[in-house]
Amino acid sequence: MNSKRPSSVHIREVGPRDGFQNEPELIPTADKIRLINALGRSGFKRIEVASFVRPDVIPQLSDGREVLNGIDVPDDVQLMVLVPNSKGLDNALGLRDKFHEVAIFVSASETHNLRNVNRTVSQTMADNEVMAKRIVAEDLGCSAVIATSFGCPFEGAIPLDQTLVLAEQFAAAGVTEIGFGDTTGMANPAYVSEFFTAALDRLPGVEVTAHFHNTRGQGLVNAYAALEVGCTSFESSFGELGGCPVPAGSTGNIATEDLVSMFHEMGVQTGLDLSAVIDAARAAQTVLGRKLTSHSIIAGPIDWAPAAS
Numbered sequence: 001m002n003s004k005r006p007s008s009v010h011i012r013e014v015g016p017r018d019g020f021q022n023e024p025e026l027i028p029t030a031d032k033i034r035l036i037n038a039l040g041r042s043g044f045k046r047i048e049v050a051s052f053v054r055p056d057v058i059p060q061l062s063d064g065r066e067v068l069n070g071i072d073v074p075d076d077v078q079l080m081v082l083v084p085n086s087k088g089l090d091n092a093l094g095l096r097d098k099f100h101e102v103a104i105f106v107s108a109s110e111t112h113n114l115r116n117v118n119r120t121v122s123q124t125m126a127d128n129e130v131m132a133k134r135i136v137a138e139d140l141g142c143s144a145v146i147a148t149s150f151g152c153p154f155e156g157a158i159p160l161d162q163t164l165v166l167a168e169q170f171a172a173a174g175v176t177e178i179g180f181g182d183t184t185g186m187a188n189p190a191y192v193s194e195f196f197t198a199a200l201d202r203l204p205g206v207e208v209t210a211h212f213h214n215t216r217g218q219g220l221v222n223a224y225a226a227l228e229v230g231c232t233s234f235e236s237s238f239g240e241l242g243g244c245p246v247p248a249g250s251t252g253n254i255a256t257e258d259l260v261s262m263f264h265e266m267g268v269q270t271g272l273d274l275s276a277v278i279d280a281a282r283a284a285q286t287v288l289g290r291k292l293t294s295h296s297i298i299a300g301p302i303d304w305a306p307a308a309s
């Protein structure tokens with residue numbers, strides 16, 4: 001086998017932002033804080049906790065300031081916030097000492113970008129380059145997310161080069177991590193293998209992060225495909241929360257606990273306490289008052305101990 005499979009990976013938990021943003025309920029701030037605190041004690045070293053978007057557009061995340069001020073996680077947990085534009089960055093920097101990393105974003109698809117932020121890709125990238133320089137100057141980590149990297153619900157297939165040219169622009173602007181998002185679950189493992197091989201080759205010195213959605217049930221096999229060509233950085237959401245609500249009713253990000261279960265069974269270390277992650281996902285299920293779609297919530301971790309006779 002000619003696998004480039006790493007022996008350990010990083011997983012950023014994105015449920016408190018990417019997850020909660022796309023759930024229909026408004027989750028009470030105190031519950032968000034309690035769930036983030038639980039995640040922070042599950043072994044995560046990276047958590048996306050808030051965004052600074054307009055509250056009239058995304059009311060689910062209008063309490064970002066209160067969340068950042070209220071959470072209490074170990075000192076070595078890197079907290080990330082998402083900002084859509086310079087105004088959002090201005091607002092975030094008002095709480096500069098409450099987080100460590102800032103994520104900025106664009107869509108690889110022109111149509112998706114226009115519908116998402118009402119600007120062209122080139123307009124968005126011009127703003128992103130200015131923001132990246134400001135974020136780096138603040139001595140914060142700067143991560144970029146490229147949505148619809150593997151396909152667009154409006155435009156269909158997105159050429160590999162179209163996505164990687166944007167990634168190279170981000171890298172040139174000082175971005176040190178680039179997440180490739182399968183926003184509506186259009187990736188397949190063969191393409192993921194080709195894509196991450198090229199991305200890892202063309203982005204030296206940049207952390208290349210895989211962000212898959214389970215919209216069509218292929219999230220985990222896509223993560224496996226990225227792992228096997230050497231990807232060491234993943235994002236996922238406890239409870240399989242969230243994801244882009246297109247098509248309507250579809251599931252969201254891959255479930256962190258399912259991803260961790262797969263990696264651990266393969267002997268790939270994550271540094272996470274799987275039982276604690278499952279407990280956090282079950283707690284989220286209780287807060288939302290309905291069943292979530294993660295498999296490990298139901299099945300629990302694999303217990304290899306011999307059954308008592």
Ligand code: ZN
Nearest residue numbers: 018243244253
């Ligand atoms: Zn996502």
